[in-house]
Amino acid sequence: MKVVMSSLSRGKLLEFYRKMLLMRRFDEKAGELIADGEPIYETHPVMGQEAVPVGVCAHLERGDYIVPNYRNHGHCIAMGMNVKGMMAELYGKSGGVCKGKGGPMHMADMSKGVLPGIGIVGGTIPPAVGVALAAKMKQTDRVSVCFFGDGATSIGAFHEGLNLASLWSLPVIFVCENNQYASRDPLELTSPVKDVATRASAYAIRKRTAGGNDVSEVYKAAGESIRDARKGKGPTLLEFKTFLTAPHSLNPVMYENVPKAELAKWKKKDPVQLLRGRLVKANLLTRQADEQLIAEVANQIEDAYTFARKSPYPSPKEVLEDLYA
Amino acid sequence: MREISYNDAINEALSEEMSRDDAVFLMGEGVHSPAALVDRFGTERVRTTPISENGFGGTAVGAAVVGLRPVVEFRNAAFLLSGFDQIVSNAAKLRYMSGGQLTIPVVFMLSFSSGLRRGAQHSFNPLSWFANCPGLKIVVPSTAYDAKGLLKTAIRDNNPVIYMRQGMVATTRGEVPRKDYTIPFGSAEIRREGVDVTILATLNSVSMSLAVAEKLAKQGISAEVVDPRSLVPLDKKKILSSVEKTGRLVVVDESYETAGLASALAAIVAEEGFQYLKCPIKRVSTLDVPFPYSPPLEDYMLPTPEKITKAVRETFNTKSR
Numbered sequence: 001m002k003v004v005m006s007s008l009s010r011g012k013l014l015e016f017y018r019k020m021l022l023m024r025r026f027d028e029k030a031g032e033l034i035a036d037g038e039p040i041y042e043t044h045p046v047m048g049q050e051a052v053p054v055g056v057c058a059h060l061e062r063g064d065y066i067v068p069n070y071r072n073h074g075h076c077i078a079m080g081m082n083v084k085g086m087m088a089e090l091y092g093k094s095g096g097v098c099k100g101k102g103g104p105m106h107m108a109d110m111s112k113g114v115l116p117g118i119g120i121v122g123g124t125i126p127p128a129v130g131v132a133l134a135a136k137m138k139q140t141d142r143v144s145v146c147f148f149g150d151g152a153t154s155i156g157a158f159h160e161g162l163n164l165a166s167l168w169s170l171p172v173i174f175v176c177e178n179n180q181y182a183s184r185d186p187l188e189l190t191s192p193v194k195d196v197a198t199r200a201s202a203y204a205i206r207k208r209t210a211g212g213n214d215v216s217e218v219y220k221a222a223g224e225s226i227r228d229a230r231k232g233k234g235p236t237l238l239e240f241k242t243f244l245t246a247p248h249s250l251n252p253v254m255y256e257n258v259p260k261a262e263l264a265k266w267k268k269k270d271p272v273q274l275l276r277g278r279l280v281k282a283n284l285l286t287r288q289a290d291e292q293l294i295a296e297v298a299n300q301i302e303d304a305y306t307f308a309r310k311s312p313y314p315s316p317k318e319v320l321e322d323l324y325a
Numbered sequence: 326m327r328e329i330s331y332n333d334a335i336n337e338a339l340s341e342e343m344s345r346d347d348a349v350f351l352m353g354e355g356v357h358s359p360a361a362l363v364d365r366f367g368t369e370r371v372r373t374t375p376i377s378e379n380g381f382g383g384t385a386v387g388a389a390v391v392g393l394r395p396v397v398e399f400r401n402a403a404f405l406l407s408g409f410d411q412i413v414s415n416a417a418k419l420r421y422m423s424g425g426q427l428t429i430p431v432v433f434m435l436s437f438s439s440g441l442r443r444g445a446q447h448s449f450n451p452l453s454w455f456a457n458c459p460g461l462k463i464v465v466p467s468t469a470y471d472a473k474g475l476l477k478t479a480i481r482d483n484n485p486v487i488y489m490r491q492g493m494v495a496t497t498r499g500e501v502p503r504k505d506y507t508i509p510f511g512s513a514e515i516r517r518e519g520v521d522v523t524i525l526a527t528l529n530s531v532s533m534s535l536a537v538a539e540k541l542a543k544q545g546i547s548a549e550v551v552d553p554r555s556l557v558p559l560d561k562k563k564i565l566s567s568v569e570k571t572g573r574l575v576v577v578d579e580s581y582e583t584a585g586l587a588s589a590l591a592a593i594v595a596e597e598g599f600q601y602l603k604c605p606i607k608r609v610s611t612l613d614v615p616f617p618y619s620p621p622l623e624d625y626m627l628p629t630p631e632k633i634t635k636a637v638r639e640t641f642n643t644k645s646r
Contacts, residue, residue, distance in 0.1 A: 065391065067387070096424075097424070098422060098423050098424035098426070099424035099425075100424075101421060101422055101423070101424045102422040102423060102424060103422075106422040106423070108422070108423040108424075108426055108427075109426070110423070110426045110427050115387075115390060115419070115423075115427075116419050116422050116423045118414070118415065119414070120410055120414045123383070123410060123411070123414055123415060125383070126379060126380050126382065126383020126384050126386070126387065126411055126415075127383050127384070127386050127387030127390065127411075127415060127419075128387055129380070129383070129384045130383065130384035130385055130386055130387020130388035130389070130390070130391075130395075131387040131388065131390065131391050132387075133384055133387070133388050133393075134387070134388040134391045134392060134393045135391075137350070137369060137370075137388075137393065138392075138393075144387070156377075156379055156380075156407070157379050157380065157383065157410070159380075160375075160377035160379050160380025160381075161380050161383070161384070163375055163377060163380065164374065164375065164377065164380050164381060164384055167375065168372075321425065322420065322421050322423075322425030323420070323421050323459055323460055324460070324462070324484050325420065325425075325428040325429075325430075325483035325484050
């Protein structure tokens with residue numbers, strides 16, 4: 001682990017830490033607001049999985065695109081989207097990143113390379129293949145990255161997408177955030193293979209399984225896959241083992257059945273705490289600096305909340321706009 | 326003017342558009358045949374896909390979002406049912422749910438095979454389903470001339486377009502200019518002028534209705550045949566002005582009777598043109614059963630010249646208002 005740590009600069013690690021804190025605080029705030037009865041109707045938290053979007057998206061450059069699924073707030077923040085616009089989108093306000101049309105699941109910012117979050121499991125995969133096809137046909141070294149959970153590896157879109165990407169050797173990275181539950185259903189009840197990366201062998205593409213809670217490990221694994229894609233070596237199925245330490249969805253009617261012992265085990269491996277511990281141990285972060293960073297992030301989220309509250313709702317007639325180009 | 330087949334008109338449009346714009350490319354099942362397009366543009370731009378409608382349909386969506394202009398050949402519309410998610414959830418909705426941040430210039434080419442004895446699972450006509458999916462445009466070319474002109478417009482449009490062919494129509498020939506021309510969407514064509522009754526018909530029902538109109542003319546009924554050419558957007562104005570002139574409407578369309586296209590078109594006229602109507606609107610649709618294989622059974626379920634004639638006659642038998 002020391003080796004990996006040393007390959008990342010202090011600045012980069014602190015940037016990762018800041019983004020992970022921002023994701024965490026965004027989720028916490030959304031949860032608090034929903035509990036307070038604010039008019040936010042759903043959000044899919046990324047708590048416990050923050051290291052994956054941070055470590056993967058850190059390799060992306062202008063002209064690269066990601067296709068996230070409905071659990072997309074981490075990816076949006078990782079790509080540098082504005083949390084004010086994101087918070088306003090939770091409310092369906094006109095200041096939202098999608099002017100209130102998308103909502104929590106479908107946030108998008110094409111100027112940051114973020115396609116709308118896709119609400120259908122596995123639905124991210126074929127469009128990401130298409131983005132990669134365009135990159136290849138235009139003879140660029142751009143890549144596309146799609147994100148999905150372990151549940152998506154059983155749906156047809158996953159298999160059709162991997163098959164095409166391999167057949168045409170496209171620069172796409174399939175990132176499976178294996179949090180071991182498809183909504184409420186444990187992986188062993190839904191998949192015959194434990195390591196979903198195994199499925200790559202049917203399509204003759206590279207596979208890699210790595211821990212998803214250590215951002216340095218994620219960064220390293222993703223870096224290799226993305227470099228391969230840029231060099232024209234085709235796609236990789238990249239699996240990160242992680243765990244969602246919040247409910248599937250912060251929707252008041254959802255109930256959860258994740259065993260408490262399993263949850264407790266994974267909470268000990270919390271990615272934010274893990275990185276904080278490492279930074280402190282390596283003398284890269286003082287307690288004082290940490291407190292200051294946490295306060296800054298909390299303020300940023302409070303500002304976003306204030307912005308969202310003040311932002312007006314769209315005028316009802318706007319419902320008919322933005323359908324056709 | 327030279328006459329060519331409907332399918333040749335399509336290939337000519339593809340070839341011209343691919344020459345005009347490097348972003349246009351063709352992908353789908355069986356697109357390597359006939360070889361003319363592959364010979365001219367290569368396999369990079371004429372991509373044969375595996376049988377995976379959801380995979381390549383969604384791939385086209387992604388490619389379109391970042392600036393290419395894919396034309397996707399699905400062949401039989403029934404096969405698209407395996408790819409419905411990418412058309413409905415992504416192609417039709419991504420732009421809207423992003424608040425208008427992106428465009429999806431993609432053409433989905435489909436055909437259906439009613440009347441060709443293909444049985445229950447290969448004859449299916451999903452037009453009314455697509456018409457119920459805001460975000461898609463839908464064109465229904467019924468002649469070789471329209472096949473070329475509408476395809477060019479579809480390729481140049483910045484929205485997902487369902488380009489629907491019908492097996493019966495695709496075997497026809499017609500006059501097609503060699504030159505570059507487009508047909509605007511939302512522009513219905515009066516196929517035959519008349520003053521007594523409007524027959525609003527799509528695809529194969531157009532030629533069938535024209536034949537009926539010829540016979541009716543000999544019996545003293547002057548029928549106007551209107552072909553909408555695109556269903557989304559729809560040329561309401563031309564349809565309503567035809568009904569204003571004739572005062573009678575028969576809608577002929579091969580989607581199912583229940584909640585089908587004929588119902589939707591009839592409802593528009595009932596709501597916005599009721600004052601022009603001398604009698605109730607009649608619909609001629611497909612009976613609500615799966616497609617049978619046996620010829621007499623299939624013929625019985627589809628619109629026929631006899632059914633159209635009967636419907637027209639009924640608009641005269643009904644007591645005028």
